[in-house]
Amino acid sequence: MTGGKRGEWRADARRDRREDRRPRLEALSAGKGRQGDPFTLRWVIGHLIEETSRHNGHLDIVRELVDGVKGG
Structure with missing residues (x-):
């Protein structure tokens, strides 16, 4: 990565970390569920x-069937 690209990447990362850029957990989706409501x-x-x-x-079940070892 060249110095210019690295600087660009760092600037993008700083911008994306800002509080106002973070998605809210109650943000609604554009798509709808089966009942026609958007998802949060x-x-x-x-x-x-x-x-x-x-x-x-x-x-894990498939692995147990293949190797016979339970758990772990």
Whole structure:
């Protein structure tokens, strides 16, 4: 990364860290759910954590079936 590009990147990072640039957890999505209501950022983040946990659990079950080791 050249000096000019690095400086540009740092300026962008400083701008994005400002309080007024941070998304609010109650911000509403442009898309709508099944009932026609928008999602909040809080709901989206919670849903991503839940889905990731669920899929990790599924992978753990598959791994146990393959190697026979329970847990760990």
